[in-house]
Amino acid sequence: MSGYILRRMLFMIPTLLGIMLINFAIIQFAPGGPVEQMISQLSGDHGSVVSRVTGGMGGEVQSEPSEYRGAQGLDPAFIKDLEKQFGFDKPAHERFLKMLGDYLTFDFGESYFRSIEVIDLIAEKLPVSISLGLWTTLLSYLVSIPLGIRKAVHDGSRFDVATSFLVVVGYAIPGFLFGILLIVLFAGGSFFSVFPLRGLTSDNFDDLSLLGQVADYFWHIALPVLAMSISGFATLTLLTKNSFLDEISKQYVVTARAKGLSESKVLYGHVFRNAMLIVIAGFPAAFVSLFFTGSLLIETIFSLDGLGLLAFEAALQRDYPVVFATLFIFSIIGLVMGLITDLTYMFVDPRIDFESREVG
Numbered sequence: 299m300s301g302y303i304l305r306r307m308l309f310m311i312p313t314l315l316g317i318m319l320i321n322f323a324i325i326q327f328a329p330g331g332p333v334e335q336m337i338s339q340l341s342g343d344h345g346s347v348v349s350r351v352t353g354g355m356g357g358e359v360q361s362e363p364s365e366y367r368g369a370q371g372l373d374p375a376f377i378k379d380l381e382k383q384f385g386f387d388k389p390a391h392e393r394f395l396k397m398l399g400d401y402l403t404f405d406f407g408e409s410y411f412r413s414i415e416v417i418d419l420i421a422e423k424l425p426v427s428i429s430l431g432l433w434t435t436l437l438s439y440l441v442s443i444p445l446g447i448r449k450a451v452h453d454g455s456r457f458d459v460a461t462s463f464l465v466v467v468g469y470a471i472p473g474f475l476f477g478i479l480l481i482v483l484f485a486g487g488s489f490f491s492v493f494p495l496r497g498l499t500s501d502n503f504d505d506l507s508l509l510g511q512v513a514d515y516f517w518h519i520a521l522p523v524l525a526m527s528i529s530g531f532a533t534l535t536l537l538t539k540n541s542f543l544d545e546i547s548k549q550y551v552v553t554a555r556a557k558g559l560s561e562s563k564v565l566y567g568h569v570f571r572n573a574m575l576i577v578i579a580g581f582p583a584a585f586v587s588l589f590f591t592g593s594l595l596i597e598t599i600f601s602l603d604g605l606g607l608l609a610f611e612a613a614l615q616r617d618y619p620v621v622f623a624t625l626f627i628f629s630i631i632g633l634v635m636g637l638i639t640d641l642t643y644m645f646v647d648p649r650i651d652f653e654s655r656e657v658g
Contacts, residue, residue: 303637310633315398317629318622322394325618332384332410332616333377384410384618397622406623411615416623419608426498426604429519430593434526442531443577446538451565453543461535469532474595477525481599485521493521496601522600526593534577541573578642 381387388396400407406416449458485495494500500514545551546569554564594606605624612620 303641306637306640310630310637313633314626314629318398318401318626319394321625322390322397322622325621326390328616330616331386332618333380333386335411335616336380336384401626406626407619409612409620410617412617412620416619419620420605420623420627423603423605423608426597426602427593427606429498429515430522430526430596430602430604433519433523434530437523437527438530438534441527442534443538443574446535447542447565447570449535449539450542450546453539465532465535468528469536471528473525473529474599476528477522477596477599480521480525494518498602522596522602525599526596538573538577541576542569545569545573575643578639 378387385393385396404417406420408415409419412419445461449461452458480493481495483489484492494517498515498518499511500506500518503511503514506514551564551569554568555561559567593602593604594610596602597604597607608620609624611617612624
């Protein structure tokens with residue numbers, strides 16, 4: 299098993315390199331880069347960049363046609379300074395190799411527009427994203443798996459029909475709309491003011507006792523996690539139910555029952571480990587999705603400043619150090635979660651042997 303883990307970890311290196319290379323190449327063709335963003339900001343702040351860069355001298359600067367939109371009439375030296383500031387005075391392949399070299403030491407550079415080290419910026423936003431992703435995934439699995447198993451065992455019963463209605467409603471309601479409903483009902487909207495509307499902790503968090511800090515943390519995170527869990531809970535419940543129904547109808551289950559094994563022994567000793575494989579297979583994608591893309595609207599609605607919102611704003615601003623740093627981190631998380639999934643496969647069903655398989 300140790301040999302398989304080592305091969306998987308080595309395989310992560312070219313995979314991560316390919317992800318970064320493809321996205322870096324795509325970025326080179328994206329319009330409105332950081333130089334254009336800076337020119338646009340200066341134009342908006344001061345009305346005329348020309349007067350700013352000419353030092354108040356009369357007349358317009360005679361400049362050559364520029365490749366940057368909005369740079370007409372600007373001093374070419376000023377454009378060169380901007381290119382040097384953002385590292386665009388070097389060829390693309392040199393910038394990419396330098397980025398990889400820096401990332402080996404987790405040096406992500408400084409944000410173009412926030413004047414802060416990217417690693418510090420990510421560390422500041424990480425607790426929000428970890429909180430949303432971890433507790434949402436945990437809540438979804440703790441509720442959905444037992445519910446899906448019970449629905450499969452009692453397929454067609456009143457319990458199955460009643461809970462199916464709740465599952466369908468949960469699947470149909472987008473998480474952000476459910477979040478808005480929760481705010482209206484419980485966060486100072488038209489009805490009750492039970493939960494806070496913004497932030498991960500209260501202003502007096504440091505003054506609270508340990509028990510008070512834990513309670514305050516879950517008090518703030520309750521509504522966002524519930525809003526994010528709604529659609530994932532429905533999907534996972536149906537996936538678990540269908541997987542168990544498929545396994546229950548197989549011949550080995552009939553044989554186990556014919557041998558006189560109890561229903562619980564058949565269900566949890568034989569069916570469970572086979573049925574859960576398909577559920578486990580979707581865990582990495584579900585976790586990474588909740589950790590990043592799935593939290594964007596929820597972070598916005600509940601005023602939570604996490605990595606999802608950070609990456610989105612960085613993409614809009616063409617803040618490339620932040621964009622690539624978040625991409626790098628989430629890629630590593632996804633690859634590691636894939637390895638953890640394989641190890642979980644072996645824990646659930648020891649018959650699976652990845653050691654004899656080639657990594658691919």
